[in-house]
Amino acid sequence: MRKVAQGDQQAFSALYDALAPMVFGLVVRVLRDRAQSEEVTQEVMIDLWRQAARYEPTAGSVTTWAATIAHRRAVDRVRSAQAAADREHAQAAREHTTAYDEVAEQVETRLESEQVRRCLRGLTELQRQAVTLAYYRGLTYREVAQTLHTPLPTIKTRMRDGLIRLRDCMGVTT
The missing domain is CATH 1.10.1740.10 (RNA polymerase sigma factor, region 2, helix turn helix motif)
Structure with missing residues (x-):
């Protein structure tokens, strides 16, 4: 050595x-x-x-x-x-869980969307238009009133009534 x-x-x-x-x-x-x-x-x-x-x-x-x-x-x-x-x-397990979570989330989102569409059909025409413009197009209440050629207080009332009906239809508890 x-x-x-x-x-x-x-x-x-x-x-x-x-x-x-x-x-x-x-x-x-x-x-x-x-x-x-x-x-x-x-x-x-x-x-x-x-x-x-x-x-x-x-x-x-x-x-x-x-x-x-x-x-x-x-x-x-x-x-x-x-x-x-x-x-x-461990990586494979994380990827598998992620894929499962993505699928579950997509299914849940699709089901909620279908329920929202069904509940929207239960509103009056003015309520549906006001809610759609405000929540799907991002318009303010004032812009919704101008778009629908309806007084602002009427839009506020229809929006409130429409949202209450949507909440009840969706089964949301306060």
């Missing part, structure tokens, strides 16, 4: 040949996927090359040190894959 820490490529080649099969075996037991295990094994071997100067012979053998790094890397890969799967599942 001292020679590997000094950048000796032949020493690393010998270390690679000695440890790579053990590292791969440990990683494949954790990941259960050969392709991912090969990737993680390569990452571990690169870590051994880069971190060779950190190796402490008093803390344990090179094999133990390599096995520890390999196990940690493999577990990290499993956790990363699980986190990604959890995020995808």
Whole structure:
């Protein structure tokens, strides 16, 4: 390991040949996927090359040190894959809920619109025209009176009576 820490490529080649099969075996037991295990094994071997100067012979053998790094890397890969799967599942659940909410909202809006149209048919002609101009076209009471050529007090009364009838027809409680 001292020679590997000094950048000796032949020493690393010998270390690679000695440890790579053990590292791969440990990683494949954790990941259960050969392709991912090969990737993680390569990452571990690169870590051994880069971190060779950190190796402490008093803390344990090179094999133990390599096995520890390999196990940690493999577990990290499993956790990363699980986190990604959890995020995808959560996103799918949010999208599904959103789609359901949009459909439910559209249905509710359509039903309310149909009920409003039905209730509007129950108003007198002047009430219906006044309500439609005020609430669907955004006209003021004064503009509604001018448009319908009707005195403002009459429009106010018809609007009030029409809105009360709409409220009752729609089943709105005050």
